[in-house]
Amino acid sequence: MFWKSLFQVLGTRLDMSTADHPQTDGQTERVNRVVEDILRSVCAEAPRRWSEVLPLVEFALNNAVHASTGLTPFYVTGLANPRVQLTPPRRGSGLSGGGIADR
Numbered sequence: 001m002f003w004k005s006l007f008q009v010l011g012t013r014l015d016m017s018t019a020d021h022p023q024t025d026g027q028t029e030r031v032n033r034v035v036e037d038i039l040r041s042v043c044a045e046a047p048r049r050w051s052e053v054l055p056l057v058e059f060a061l062n063n064a065v066h067a068s069t070g071l072t073p074f075y076v077t078g079l080a081n082p083r084v085q086l087t088p089p090r091r092g093s094g095l096s097g098g099g100i101a102d103r
Contacts, residue, residue, distance in 0.1 A: 027068065
């Protein structure tokens with residue numbers, strides 16, 4: 001079989017599964033469950049805005065350390081983690097004005 005030969009040459013393991021049947025792959029099933037949980041939580045707070053936060057959910061998942069590898073997906077695919085500001089800037093705290101002094 002072509003795929004098995006290719007993966008053997010690459011030194012990786014190929015696990016065949018059925019399309020649209022995530023139960024055959026436990027890792028995929030687990031990730032799908034996490035995504036569902038996060039989106040359910042987001043929808044509880046802002047049901048009409050779930051599509052707006054989808055990129056943030058994706059970023060958070062890709063920036064989270066996975067137990068199976070001990071690494072983030074960002075690191076696994078690009079050997080680097082993005083630099084993320086830990087706290088968002090407060091409104092009116094920048095140099096553009098709009099702070100307490102302007103009131």
